[in-house]
Amino acid sequence: MTVYGIPNCDTVKKARTWLTDNGFDYEFHDFKKQGITAGKLQEWCAVFGWEKILNKKGTTWKKLSAEQQESVKDEASAIAVLLGNLSAIKRPVVEQDGKAVLISFDEEQYAGLLK
Template identity: 40%
Template structure:
């Protein structure tokens, strides 16, 4: 089963949800804020996706101190768990692979 991770008020997450519904792709939605995240999830995602997981353009990132940003360069997991909006959204978990961001062409390739 596909799982779409994000926050419910994110416009990009809403676009991904609309695309999945329009193309009749079964998925469940996991809201970072209300449903939470585990250390194991975030560590696994970071191991697989590396720097691509961290959204350095987010408002949350811009509000971090320089010390926090340096800490995130070494091991971002604790910072992400404390601030889940640092994850680039949406994060799509197909069960086999994870993808961040929403690109209609990429989703079309995945769900042919």
């Protein structure tokens, strides 16, 4: 299992605490330090949709210029903005057996989907 996110994000902290408390072993991928590829973002978009991957509620999105925000019209344009603004990626993303299974943190969803 791999958890993608940034360590100082409160939602990532909650997810990591829940996983640890429930006995799950996982690798943490800090995409601010380790990066993320366009291919990985495409994989996640195929599972969740680009609209869910792009965190429009976060401060990073809100700090983007109106032009940058308006340029996001589809998956390709969303990925381009995300690669330049990693904190705008909704997090955490949890992969199990190499496939994205969860995004963000919801205790019931984690308990129901993770084995």
